[in-house]
Amino acid sequence: MQLIMPGKRKFRDAWINEDFQSWLKPVEGNPERASCRICHKELNAELTCIKRHNTSKTHLQNERAIDLGQLELEGNQIDSSTPIGVSTATILLACFIAENNLPFTTADKLVDLMKRMFPDSAIAQGLFMKRTKCTDVIRTMGKTVTNSLIKKLRTNKFSVIMDESTDVSTTKSCAVIVRFYDSHEQKITTAMLDLINVYDSNNAQGSTGENLYALLINTLTILYIPLLYLGAELHSLFQTESLKNRDMVQDVKYRCRQFCISVCVAVRKRFDLDNPLWEMVSFLSVSKALDYRSRIAMPSLQDLIKLVPRINAEDSQKLDDEWRSLDFVSVPDEIRHEKNIEEFYKGLGNLKDDEGHVMFSALSNFALHILSLPTSNADAERVFSKLNFIKTKLRNSLQLPSIIALIAVSEEVQRYGGCVQ
Incomplete structure (x- = not known):
């Protein structure tokens, strides 16, 4: 009986269209061998060997190194002057997925789609990111x-x-x-x-x-x-x-009235409406801060400073002096007519005198911290x-x-x- 040995397998182009298209290529002149563009390594043209190499530790490490720009993919020379590299593209793609509340599984097909859409792009061909890497x-x-x-x-x-x-x-x-x-x-x-x-x-x-x-x-x-x-x-x-539950009543009007009373009582309990802080803070508005008639009612910030001692960590006298000096400084029109109170105090904090000294740094810092209270x-x-x-x-x-x-x-x-x- 004659024993017939099976012939060696040859490279199949169909493998390139599967999960190995990003790195697998045939070896010219030798159909029995395949080559990895990432690891620069030849292997037998057998599907088992190709799958084993695709999940090997060395291949995965080199694949990650390419994403980070530490290795170069064979056949795709990435220009070092390119403003957006593979690593930047990876970050931008992850940001896009997070910003738009997309599933991590989007990366599985989106990256392959980009490779098909931009076959002449070295960055797109060098991009490797599935759901696991996207999560990381x-x-x-x-x-x-x-x-x-x-x-x-x-x-x-x-x-x-x-x-x-x-x-x-x-x-x-x-x-x-x-x-x-x-x-x-x-x-x-x-x-x-x-x-x-x-x-x-x-x-x-x-x-x-x-x-x-x-x-x-x-x-x-x-x-x-x-x-x-x-x-x-x-x-x-x-x-x-929590507010206590009230008994259900049949009369709708009575229930609506009781609801309004409950709301008013709850607001009254939770907020000290008699607290002078609310009225004093209103003087920091753009219209009142630059109106000399409104400032007559609050010529000093000392009372407000006492109510929020933790916010004012700087010299309280300096803060009060800056508040008083608003009457004697010509504030530029672009700042004076600013309707956004945050932008107003940011501009006021950058205002300098003729010698280049910032004039309202303490007042600007104090007001912006007041505005940051929730x-x-x-x-x-x-x-x-x-x-x-x-x-x-x-x-x-x-x-x-x-x-x-x-x-x-x-x-x-x-x-x-x-x-x-």
Whole structure:
């Protein structure tokens, strides 16, 4: 009996149209061999060998190195002068997915589509990102954004807004929102600091006032954010009791009347409407700050400074002198006619005298910090709206770290006008 040995397999062009099109190519003159454009390595033209190489540790490391611009893909010479490289394209694509609340699985087909759309682009051909890598990239960017925010909170006065909600997977989360004046960006910033699982494995107390307060303090402590600006008033806010339920009545008019009374009583309880702070702060408006007739009623800021001692960390006399000197300084028309109060005080803070000295730095800083005080929980509600867009019925298995990263990256991208900018 004659034993017939099977012949060696030859390279098939169909393999290039499968999952290996980004790196696999035939070896000229030898149909029994295949070549990897990433690892610059030849292998047997067998599907088993090709699949094994596609999942090998060396190949995956080289693939990641190409994404980071540390290696060059054979046959695609990337010009070093190109303003957007592979790594930048990867980041922009991840930002686009986060900004538009798209699933991570979008990256699986979108990258391959871009390769087909732009076959002459070295950057598009060098782009490799599936759902796993997209998740890692967004989480890394999310941590970077959050760390940048934490550094600013360590050196800036800030206010805290907290609210809780339940998402589509019945997970109760508490959003920690911070609002502060960013002196570096010269604007009032509102950002999400953290999204906490109220009922995690280490916490079974639920959404009581004491527990939410403990979660906040624990978050700030872990992030090494000083608690200097948290006082008795904020503690009391977390201990506020819910409004008591009223008996159902048959008369609709009576119920409407009782509802209005309940609202008025609740507002009266929650807000000290007789607090002189509200009237004094109104004098910081553009119309009153530059009107000498309005300033007669408040010639000095000393009474307002006493009500917010933590905001005024500078020399109170200097602040008061700058307030008084507004009557004697010719404010430029572009600042005087500015209707946006934030832009008004930013312009006032940059105003210099004939010798080049800034004239209203203390007043500008004080007013912008006053404006950064939160007046409602609308910012927390916006976070929950984003959460509902991100964690849908089809994406109910998303983990909290991914959600936090998606929201953080989305906020940062939108803060600069979108990923296109």
